[in-house]
Amino acid sequence: MRNRFHSICPYFAMFPEAFAETWLDRLTRRNDVVLDPFSGRGTTAFQSLLMGRRAVACDVNDVAYCLTKAKTDAPRLSSLKRRINQLEEGFDGRRWHHAAEKATEFFQYAFHTTTLQQLLYLRETLRWRDNRVDTMLAALILGSLHGEMDTSDSYLSNQMPRTISTKPAYSVRFWKKQRLKAPERNTFQLLRSRASFRYESEPPEGEAIVLHRDMRDLPRIRETLPQRISCVITSPPYFDVTDFEEDQWLRLWFLGGPARPTSGRLSRDDRHSFEAEYWRFIADMWRSLGAVVSRTAHIVIRIGSRKVSPDRLAKTLNASSVFSNRRVELIGQEISEIQKRQTGAFRPGTVGVSMEVDCHFRFRS
Ligand SMILES: C[S@@+](CC[C@H](N)C(=O)[O-])C[C@H]1O[C@@H](n2cnc3c(N)ncnc32)[C@H](O)[C@@H]1O
Structure with missing residues (x-):
């Protein structure tokens, strides 16, 4: 049976647990530390614990924090x-x-x-x-x-x-x-x-650090993070696709937020409409990762956009990895079609995506 904690709450642009599971299986072993700097509903962290890995998760959004924390630290x-x-x-x-x-x-x-x-x-x-x-x-x-x-x-x-x-x-x-x-x-x-x-499913045992903050802060709190983060499995906000804060306003209200949709209160990066700004943000992501993960870490990134071709997304993502200040190798890339249900779920005014690209990088120094 699929672990029932996975689906506590849907999250826009979430990836399926099979995505995290496949990469964890390929790239990590028991007790390895896995990071997701844009954790959303917490799939990478939760799946990591299920597979006996340790996890670090980070997100600015209150809904993302609450879901990830709940799943990875379930009470009796x-x-x-x-x-x-x-x-x-x-x-x-x-x-x-x-x-x-x-x-x-x-x-x-x-x-x-x-x-x-x-x-x-x-x-x-x-x-x-x-x-x-x-x-x-x-x-x-x-x-x-x-x-x-x-x-x-x-x-x-x-x-x-x-x-x-x-x-x-x-x-x-x-x-x-x-x-x-x-x-x-x-x-x-x-x-x-x-x-x-x-609770028909067993919550996993193990350790997760769940951070409620901007992923740019990670280098500043490096001392509090595990020393050897050997794998990153993540998906940053896609280019000009959706605004997580606006799209989840009612859930955010329940967690204490305003009784109306807001934007830019929790993150300035949910939805970039200008490509140059988007890639500056992705450069910040690389800077953060370069500062906190181990010398030979694997980095798996899923991104998408309707306006930019998957091929160009992968190329620019690869080019921007220079901001990590590490030697980075692109091991592979894969373009996939989004399942119909998720594409269809995009609200009016939100630009849907039909293709996503998964890139696997490795730090070499
Ligand atoms: C594509 S979603 C991640 C979805 C996740 N993979 C899942 O399966 O649920 C991107 C996430 O990045 C978060 N985010 C946006 N800007 C951020 C920032 N500067 N630092 C950390 N998280 C941020 C958003 O709140 C959103 O949850």
Whole structure:
């Protein structure tokens, strides 16, 4: 059975676990340290632990941090259940009545009043940044916060895609036009059932360092990182494809962010529209990697773009590796087509990609 923690929550432009698994199998051994500086939903780190490797993961986005941390430091199911009971006992709908009423039209349509009261309470109560039980509960809610209500009862919201949070005005227009009403869900019950479902799989043992920061900071905190990072498996934001912060605004709201889509608050690099700026950012990535990984590390990078051909992407990625200040060899490159489902999931206004390129580099000094 596929480990159920992998799919706690989808993440835009995520790679499948088979991608991480294949490269880990090819390039690493037990106890090797593997880094993903753009960890997203945490697949590289989680798969590394499953395969007995050690992991370092880094991302600026709160959703990415919460998901990666939850998966790689899962508490016991019994602790989760205890905490859910405690949270449910502490919930008093009357206290949240006013806050729910004051919420914008989007929230009134997106969630049933009772569900919204519970979400507001949990949003304020969960200490997801520093308590591993609460991190897992927040991650489980993120995975259920929105989705298709006609195909499953595991989502809390009115009809929405599960990959991205649609914009407020667009969503309200859609719900009104379709006369759609948010389902009444009990968030505590949903948490119990989601937790039991995920824990059908064993969480892995082992060690992961999960960093909630810009990957450019890695050289500054080098002393706190393991000495021999021998492999990097990652995918930076693609060129001019999507804005992770804007596309996940509702999940970010649940983690304490603003009640509307924002951009550029968490990262300036989610979506570069000018090629020169994009490649400056990729040069920064190489600088960071060059400063923190071992002398002979393997680096596997998946990138994509609709505007730039895969061939040119690979060439420019290779050329920019000079900024690592290392001798770098391009061992191989492979162009692949994105699965239909993911390409189709790109929201209106987001440029889809249909091709991706995987490059395997090796540092030689
Ligand atoms: C293509 S996604 C990674 C997806 C991931 N491979 C997965 O399977 O879920 C790129 C990630 O880079 C993060 N990011 C953007 N700018 C960053 C920066 N300067 N430092 C670290 N992470 C950053 C985004 O938040 C996003 O999660």
